[in-house]
Amino acid sequence: MFRDRSPGFKLFIAVCVGAALLVPLLFVYGLVSDRQTQSQTAQSSITQGWGGPQTISGPLLVIPYNRERQVTETDGNRTLGRTVTERAELFLAPQRQVVSGTLTPEVKRRSIYETVTYLADLNGQARFELPDDLERIGVPRDKLLLDQAELRFGASDPRGLQGGARVTAGGETIALKPGRGPAASGGSGFHGFLDWDGAAPLAVDWQFSVRGSRALAFVPRGGETDIRLKSAWPHPGFGGDFIPAARRITGEGFDARWQITNLALGEAMVTLSDLGPPAVDFAGGMDMRPMVEGARDEGQAHAATIRLIDPVDLYSQVDRSVKYGFLFIGFTFLAFLMFDVIGGARVAAAEYLLTGAGLVLFFVLLLAFAEVIGFTLAYLVASAAIVGLLTAYSAAVLGSWRRSGFIGALLLGLYALLYVLLSLEAFSLLIGAVLMFLALAAVMYATRHIDWSARREATAEELG
Numbered sequence: 001m002f003r004d005r006s007p008g009f010k011l012f013i014a015v016c017v018g019a020a021l022l023v024p025l026l027f028v029y030g031l032v033s034d035r036q037t038q039s040q041t042a043q044s045s046i047t048q049g050w051g052g053p054q055t056i057s058g059p060l061l062v063i064p065y066n067r068e069r070q071v072t073e074t075d076g077n078r079t080l081g082r083t084v085t086e087r088a089e090l091f092l093a094p095q096r097q098v099v100s101g102t103l104t105p106e107v108k109r110r111s112i113y114e115t116v117t118y119l120a121d122l123n124g125q126a127r128f129e130l131p132d133d134l135e136r137i138g139v140p141r142d143k144l145l146l147d148q149a150e151l152r153f154g155a156s157d158p159r160g161l162q163g164g165a166r167v168t169a170g171g172e173t174i175a176l177k178p179g180r181g182p183a184a185s186g187g188s189g190f191h192g193f194l195d196w197d198g199a200a201p202l203a204v205d206w207q208f209s210v211r212g213s214r215a216l217a218f219v220p221r222g223g224e225t226d227i228r229l230k231s232a233w234p235h236p237g238f239g240g241d242f243i244p245a246a247r248r249i250t251g252e253g254f255d256a257r258w259q260i261t262n263l264a265l266g267e268a269m270v271t272l273s274d275l276g277p278p279a280v281d282f283a284g285g286m287d288m289r290p291m292v293e294g295a296r297d298e299g300q301a302h303a304a305t306i307r308l309i310d311p312v313d314l315y316s317q318v319d320r321s322v323k324y325g326f327l328f329i330g331f332t333f334l335a336f337l338m339f340d341v342i343g344g345a346r347v348a349a350a351e352y353l354l355t356g357a358g359l360v361l362f363f364v365l366l367l368a369f370a371e372v373i374g375f376t377l378a379y380l381v382a383s384a385a386i387v388g389l390l391t392a393y394s395a396a397v398l399g400s401w402r403r404s405g406f407i408g409a410l411l412l413g414l415y416a417l418l419y420v421l422l423s424l425e426a427f428s429l430l431i432g433a434v435l436m437f438l439a440l441a442a443v444m445y446a447t448r449h450i451d452w453s454a455r456r457e458a459t460a461e462e463l464g
Contacts, residue, residue, distance in 0.1 A: 035315065043213075068085055095129050095269075096226075100122070100227075102121045120212060127203055131269065154186075232252065234250065265302055318363065329359050359390070
């Protein structure tokens with residue numbers, strides 16, 4: 001009778017148990033995603049009534065005009081044509097605009113969740129000029145209703161607009177009314193009417209404050225746009241269609257400057273329809289549509305975005321660590337297998353399973369503690385708990401504290417390595433691949449003389 005299975009069969013058992021543990025590992029991965037969604041919902045609740053991510057656009061000068069159009073009517077057997085006059089709008093972008101702003105950040109918390117809010121104090125100057133060649137787009141100058149011109153400013157979440165907004169056009173203060181913002185901000189914002197003769201350039205000065213959270217986007221329009229922004233937040237994330245031409249980031253905050261020309265925008269100065277909202281991803285992901293030729297809608301605006309990011313996004317950190325879970329299971333099972341087939345220790349399938357359950361539990365502990373005490377402290381607590389638990393358990397499984405000390409040292413090394421991989425994101429794949437190669441080479445060398453199909457016959461003493 002043979003009490004011991006072959007080394008090959010033991011390897012098969014270890015692989016099967018390891019594969020089975022991928023199921024709870026996937027559940028943990030889903031748990032991280034669920035908690036992240038719950039965190040985003042909580043953040044939205046915190047900012048409710050304050051203002052969400054803001055898209056700022058304008059000023060945009062809108063000039064109504066009378067447009068003649070031919071219509072065809074049928075009267076019995078006769079087809080009649082007549083000319084009708086209807087009201088349309090001409091959208092004029094500034095020749096040059098300068099925008100300056102200061103973002104004052106504030107971290108708001110509720111229970112274990114927090115989010116970054118801000119108050120943006122914005123001011124700017126713009127200059128509008130009526131082009132001489134309006135006829136080329138089918139708008140005669142004498143059809144323009146310049147005395148009914150309208151300035152539009154956009155803020156995508158109007159809940160954040162504050163009092164004290166002021167706009168002067170041609171040196172005169174204009175009365176502001178809510179709504180009717182540019183389409184790039186979803187039509188939200190404010191507007192004001194002015195009487196302009198169009199003979200001389202129109203100088204516009206403006207200032208307003210808006211509250212928001214997590215991110216801010218500017219929509220550049222016109223011949224030349226100069227945007228300058230500064231904030232005390234030390235961890236900005238720049239994205240969108242344009243990155244700053246100059247920026248400085250320190251521990252006390254950042255300041256950035258965008259200089260965008262009409263050639264870079266690829267937009268006409270005068271249009272007969274407004275541009276739609278830009279494709280922005282305030283979460284920080286990459287929108288691939290602008291990168292595909294012809295994918296961007298010609299009627300879609302561009303944007304430069306700033307995200308006030310958390311330097312340690314615990315959910316993305318835990319998410320990345322879970323992806324390395326199979327390495328923990330693989331290396332630990334490999335050590336047990338080496339002690340089994342080389343050292344003579346017997347490791348049952350149930351013991352593999354319990355050890356793997358402890359390794360999976362690490363990620364649950366990491367997530368639970370990270371939401372309360374932060375990622376780094378949570379990592380120390382969870383890894384210390386699992387290393388202590390599995391070191392003590394492996395002493396009973398392997399029958400030796402010396403062997404269990406090796407398991408404990410292995411786990412400490414793995415957790416330290418994982419933390420390094422999470423910190424060095426750019427080189428994590430390279431480091432992980434090299435270490436896996438070295439581990440495989442070591443196993444090949446240690447097992448080069450093993451007969452994987454052989455069985456060892458039990459001794460009389462073992463039989464009892």
